[in-house]
Amino acid sequence: MIRTACLAAVFAAVSTVAFAQDAGRGQKVYADQKCSICHSVGDAGNKKGPLDGVALTLSAAAIREWIVAAPDIAAKTKAVRKPAMKAYDTLAKEDVDALVAYLQTLKKR
């Protein structure tokens, strides 16, 4: 019993750390890809496209779709802001995963 609980606690801690590492890497991908040309987080970047609180309105799947297939989802959501976002469809899967993990941490408007 106690052993199972310990294992569960260790597992939870390890996955939290893994997620935090992914989010940290995602923040770097965000910077490297210059997402801030069109988006802001907090005071940094283009205030016309704030991503603050994006995790409150979009699911991880929707965030992923924006990154890899922006033109498709922009058409579906009738997004009109210009310049439009391109599909980041040549990013490595790990980079996309990390970006999604990072954007999922943005829970404050």
Ligand code: HEC
């Ligand atoms: C050339 C400008 C441009 C760049 C660069 C850009 N985007 Fe976008 N992005 C947009 C536009 C325009 C929208 C549509 C929503 C809007 O009007 O803000 C959008 C929407 C999004 C959304 C959905 C936001 C919401 O609240 O519905 C996410 C998430 C997003 N972008 C993430 C990113 C990430 C991550 C990067 C970098 C890899 C990036 N964008 C780079 C222009 C850009």
